Amino acid sequence: MEECLSDGQATEGLGQMAKVDDGTVVIYTTTSCSSCRKAVAWLKANSVPFFEVSLNVHQITETELMHIIGLTESGIKDIISTRSDAFKRLTRYTDEISVQDLAKAVWDDPTMLKRPLLVTKNKLQIGYSDIDIRKFVPREARRKSLDELLRAEDAQI
DSSP, rough: EEEETTTOOOOOHHHHHSSTTTTEEEEEOOOTTTHHHHHHHHHHHHHEEEEEETTTOOOHHHHHHHHHHHSSGGGGGGGTTTTTTHHHHSSSOOOTOOOHHHHHHHHHHHGGGOSSSOOOSSSSSESSOOTTTGGSSSSSHHHHHHHHHHHHHHHOO
């Protein structure tokens, strides 16, 4: 399952996420993000089912944001790019900002979020990492790959 929201197709991301099974990744991207393109290419190459939500088109909802924040280790600080111009324009420190104010700031400028954000019902990856992204490969596929590797090793012995 691969679906990409493009111009004119913005829908509720978390609403869509609720319709997919636990193995489907929702990836939040922007068009100018090279790490986002790498993550999408990796998901495709590894046959990981995903649903792409373009933040250039789709305004992240408070419910989506709360779900993502709930998966972080340190809350809002984990998903905000403090180097972004949008963040620097904020007048309040992130510990004091309400979720509603943060959501509005993200709606106004989605570049405030670190990207890509890869989300399932119980997993979150912030940014792209060749190693960390492997957690989204279904367990059965990882097991099959390991079995094939072990068989290949046994054949060489």
